[in-house]
Amino acid sequence: KQEVTQIPAALSVPEGENLVLNCSFTDSAIYNLQWFRQDPGKGLTSLLLIQSSQREQTSGRLNASLDKSSGRSTLYIAASQPGDSATYLCAVPGGATNKLIFGTGTLLAVQP
Protein backbone atom coordinates (compact mmCIF):
# COMPACT_ATOMS: atom_id res chain seq x y z
CA LYS A 1 0.00 0.00 0.00
CA GLN A 2 1.42 3.37 -1.07
CA GLU A 3 2.09 5.82 1.72
CA VAL A 4 3.17 9.40 1.17
CA THR A 5 4.69 11.57 3.86
CA GLN A 6 5.93 15.14 3.91
CA ILE A 7 8.55 16.83 6.02
CA PRO A 8 8.41 19.25 7.69
CA ALA A 9 4.78 19.44 8.79
CA ALA A 10 5.12 23.17 9.28
CA LEU A 11 7.70 25.75 8.32
CA SER A 12 8.06 29.44 9.06
CA VAL A 13 10.68 31.48 7.22
CA PRO A 14 11.44 35.15 6.69
CA GLU A 15 10.72 36.64 3.31
CA GLY A 16 13.45 36.14 0.73
CA GLU A 17 14.70 32.80 1.96
CA ASN A 18 15.09 29.81 -0.31
CA LEU A 19 13.42 26.71 1.06
CA VAL A 20 12.94 23.02 0.39
CA LEU A 21 9.88 20.90 1.06
CA ASN A 22 10.24 17.14 1.13
CA CYS A 23 7.93 14.35 -0.02
CA SER A 24 8.57 10.62 0.42
CA PHE A 25 6.65 7.67 -0.99
CA THR A 26 6.97 4.00 -0.13
CA ASP A 27 6.23 2.40 -3.51
CA SER A 28 8.59 3.63 -6.23
CA ALA A 29 6.38 2.27 -9.03
CA ILE A 30 4.67 5.61 -9.58
CA TYR A 31 3.36 7.00 -12.85
CA ASN A 32 3.98 10.61 -11.88
CA LEU A 33 4.05 12.94 -8.89
CA GLN A 34 2.19 16.21 -8.56
CA TRP A 35 2.71 19.15 -6.22
CA PHE A 36 -0.23 21.32 -5.15
CA ARG A 37 -0.82 24.30 -2.94
CA GLN A 38 -3.96 24.94 -0.95
CA ASP A 39 -4.88 28.33 0.44
CA PRO A 40 -7.27 28.43 3.42
CA GLY A 41 -10.85 27.79 2.35
CA LYS A 42 -9.86 27.15 -1.26
CA GLY A 43 -9.42 24.23 -3.59
CA LEU A 44 -6.07 22.82 -4.65
CA THR A 45 -3.94 24.55 -7.25
CA SER A 46 -1.62 22.38 -9.30
CA LEU A 47 1.96 23.65 -9.20
CA LEU A 48 4.09 21.06 -10.94
CA LEU A 49 3.68 17.61 -12.43
CA ILE A 50 6.69 15.34 -12.81
CA GLN A 51 6.41 12.22 -14.92
CA SER A 52 8.19 9.09 -13.70
CA SER A 53 10.75 9.40 -16.50
CA GLN A 54 11.65 12.98 -15.53
CA ARG A 55 14.12 14.19 -12.94
CA GLU A 56 12.80 17.70 -12.43
CA GLN A 57 10.32 20.35 -13.50
CA THR A 58 10.52 24.10 -13.15
CA SER A 59 7.92 26.83 -13.09
CA GLY A 60 9.06 30.33 -12.19
CA ARG A 61 10.53 30.28 -8.69
CA LEU A 62 9.48 26.67 -8.16
CA ASN A 63 11.57 23.63 -8.95
CA ALA A 64 10.49 20.08 -8.22
CA SER A 65 12.80 17.09 -8.39
CA LEU A 66 12.02 13.40 -8.44
CA ASP A 67 14.19 10.44 -7.42
CA LYS A 68 12.05 7.37 -7.95
CA SER A 69 14.63 4.88 -6.77
CA SER A 70 14.88 6.51 -3.35
CA GLY A 71 11.17 7.34 -3.18
CA ARG A 72 11.67 11.08 -2.81
CA SER A 73 10.64 14.36 -4.32
CA THR A 74 11.56 17.88 -3.26
CA LEU A 75 9.93 21.20 -3.98
CA TYR A 76 12.36 24.08 -4.00
CA ILE A 77 10.98 27.60 -3.61
CA ALA A 78 13.40 30.39 -4.40
CA ALA A 79 13.23 33.86 -2.88
CA SER A 80 10.11 33.13 -0.87
CA GLN A 81 7.37 35.75 -0.61
CA PRO A 82 4.48 36.20 1.86
CA GLY A 83 2.14 35.19 -0.97
CA ASP A 84 3.75 31.75 -0.95
CA SER A 85 2.18 31.09 2.45
CA ALA A 86 -0.12 28.08 2.05
CA THR A 87 -0.29 24.35 2.61
CA TYR A 88 1.77 22.39 0.11
CA LEU A 89 0.78 18.86 -0.82
CA CYS A 90 2.44 16.21 -2.93
CA ALA A 91 0.42 13.36 -4.41
CA VAL A 92 0.84 10.27 -6.55
CA PRO A 93 -1.84 8.34 -8.43
CA GLY A 94 -2.58 4.86 -7.14
CA GLY A 95 -5.06 2.01 -7.22
CA ALA A 96 -7.24 0.82 -10.06
CA THR A 97 -8.85 4.23 -10.59
CA ASN A 98 -5.60 6.19 -10.20
CA LYS A 99 -7.07 8.14 -7.32
CA LEU A 100 -4.56 10.50 -5.77
CA ILE A 101 -2.71 9.48 -2.65
CA PHE A 102 -1.79 12.64 -0.81
CA GLY A 103 1.11 13.42 1.44
CA THR A 104 0.56 14.74 4.92
CA GLY A 105 1.19 18.33 3.82
CA THR A 106 3.55 21.15 4.80
CA LEU A 107 2.08 24.35 6.19
CA LEU A 108 4.32 27.17 5.05
CA ALA A 109 4.32 30.65 6.53
CA VAL A 110 6.54 33.30 4.96
CA GLN A 111 6.97 36.26 7.29
CA PRO A 112 7.22 39.74 5.75
Place this chain on the structure above:
Amino acid sequence: GAVVSQHPSRVICKSGTSVKIECRSLDFQATTMFWYRQFPKQSLMLMATSNEGSKATYEQGVEKDKFLINHASLTLSTLTVTSAHPEDSSFYICSASPGLQKGAFFGQGTRLTVV
Protein backbone atom coordinates in the same frame (compact mmCIF):
# COMPACT_ATOMS: atom_id res chain seq x y z
CA GLY B 1 -3.49 23.63 -17.16
CA ALA B 2 -6.99 22.19 -17.35
CA VAL B 3 -9.89 23.92 -15.62
CA VAL B 4 -12.37 22.36 -13.23
CA SER B 5 -15.24 24.53 -12.06
CA GLN B 6 -17.30 23.83 -8.97
CA HIS B 7 -20.57 25.50 -8.04
CA PRO B 8 -21.72 26.88 -5.69
CA SER B 9 -18.73 28.09 -3.72
CA ARG B 10 -20.82 28.56 -0.58
CA VAL B 11 -24.23 27.30 0.45
CA ILE B 12 -26.23 27.52 3.64
CA CYS B 13 -29.20 25.21 4.02
CA LYS B 14 -31.65 24.15 6.68
CA SER B 15 -31.49 20.77 8.36
CA GLY B 16 -33.45 18.16 6.46
CA THR B 17 -33.09 19.75 3.05
CA SER B 18 -30.96 18.53 0.16
CA VAL B 19 -28.12 20.38 -1.52
CA LYS B 20 -26.63 19.77 -4.95
CA ILE B 21 -23.03 20.62 -5.82
CA GLU B 22 -21.85 20.66 -9.43
CA CYS B 23 -18.40 19.86 -10.77
CA ARG B 24 -17.59 20.63 -14.39
CA SER B 25 -14.52 20.05 -16.48
CA LEU B 26 -14.48 23.10 -18.73
CA ASP B 27 -11.90 22.25 -21.38
CA PHE B 28 -11.61 18.48 -21.30
CA GLN B 29 -13.68 15.36 -20.92
CA ALA B 30 -13.44 13.23 -17.81
CA THR B 31 -14.77 9.71 -17.50
CA THR B 32 -13.82 9.79 -13.85
CA MET B 33 -14.17 12.53 -11.26
CA PHE B 34 -13.45 12.42 -7.57
CA TRP B 35 -15.27 13.94 -4.62
CA TYR B 36 -13.49 14.88 -1.42
CA ARG B 37 -14.48 16.24 1.95
CA GLN B 38 -12.25 18.33 4.18
CA PHE B 39 -12.75 19.33 7.80
CA PRO B 40 -10.91 22.37 9.22
CA LYS B 41 -7.16 21.89 9.49
CA GLN B 42 -7.43 18.33 8.22
CA SER B 43 -6.41 16.54 5.06
CA LEU B 44 -8.65 15.87 2.09
CA MET B 45 -10.69 12.71 2.54
CA LEU B 46 -11.78 10.90 -0.61
CA MET B 47 -15.51 10.21 -0.48
CA ALA B 48 -16.23 8.61 -3.82
CA THR B 49 -15.16 8.09 -7.40
CA SER B 50 -17.70 9.29 -9.94
CA ASN B 51 -17.85 7.20 -13.13
CA GLU B 52 -19.50 8.53 -16.27
CA GLY B 53 -22.48 6.41 -17.23
CA SER B 54 -22.25 4.06 -14.28
CA LYS B 55 -22.56 3.95 -10.51
CA ALA B 56 -20.15 5.79 -8.30
CA THR B 57 -17.69 3.92 -6.15
CA TYR B 58 -17.84 4.98 -2.52
CA GLU B 59 -15.06 4.81 0.02
CA GLN B 60 -15.55 2.76 3.13
CA GLY B 61 -17.72 4.52 5.68
CA VAL B 62 -19.35 6.92 3.21
CA GLU B 63 -23.13 6.50 2.97
CA LYS B 64 -24.12 6.23 -0.67
CA ASP B 65 -27.76 7.06 0.09
CA LYS B 66 -26.67 10.18 1.91
CA PHE B 67 -24.26 11.43 -0.72
CA LEU B 68 -25.79 10.84 -4.14
CA ILE B 69 -23.44 11.13 -7.07
CA ASN B 70 -24.50 11.46 -10.69
CA HIS B 71 -22.05 11.59 -13.60
CA ALA B 72 -24.39 11.95 -16.54
CA SER B 73 -21.96 13.45 -19.02
CA LEU B 74 -18.23 13.56 -19.68
CA THR B 75 -18.01 17.09 -18.30
CA LEU B 76 -20.38 17.12 -15.33
CA SER B 77 -20.62 15.29 -12.04
CA THR B 78 -22.98 16.26 -9.25
CA LEU B 79 -22.93 15.50 -5.54
CA THR B 80 -26.23 15.78 -3.68
CA VAL B 81 -26.17 15.82 0.09
CA THR B 82 -29.59 14.48 1.04
CA SER B 83 -31.43 15.28 4.25
CA ALA B 84 -28.54 17.41 5.39
CA HIS B 85 -27.66 17.67 9.07
CA PRO B 86 -25.28 20.05 10.86
CA GLU B 87 -22.61 17.33 10.97
CA ASP B 88 -22.58 17.38 7.15
CA SER B 89 -21.24 20.91 7.30
CA SER B 90 -17.85 20.75 5.65
CA PHE B 91 -15.77 21.78 2.66
CA TYR B 92 -16.44 19.63 -0.41
CA ILE B 93 -13.98 19.53 -3.32
CA CYS B 94 -14.06 17.74 -6.65
CA SER B 95 -11.26 16.83 -9.02
CA ALA B 96 -10.91 15.53 -12.55
CA SER B 97 -8.12 14.69 -14.93
CA PRO B 98 -7.77 15.01 -18.71
CA GLY B 99 -5.59 11.91 -18.56
CA LEU B 100 -3.22 10.22 -16.15
CA GLN B 101 -0.19 11.74 -17.81
CA LYS B 102 -1.62 15.25 -17.47
CA GLY B 103 -2.27 15.19 -13.74
CA ALA B 104 -5.32 16.09 -11.69
CA PHE B 105 -7.12 19.41 -11.36
CA PHE B 106 -9.41 20.58 -8.61
CA GLY B 107 -12.50 22.70 -8.32
CA GLN B 108 -12.61 25.74 -6.07
CA GLY B 109 -14.48 23.86 -3.37
CA THR B 110 -17.92 24.31 -1.81
CA ARG B 111 -18.37 25.41 1.77
CA LEU B 112 -21.58 23.79 3.04
CA THR B 113 -23.15 25.02 6.24
CA VAL B 114 -26.22 23.24 7.56
CA VAL B 115 -28.21 25.19 10.15
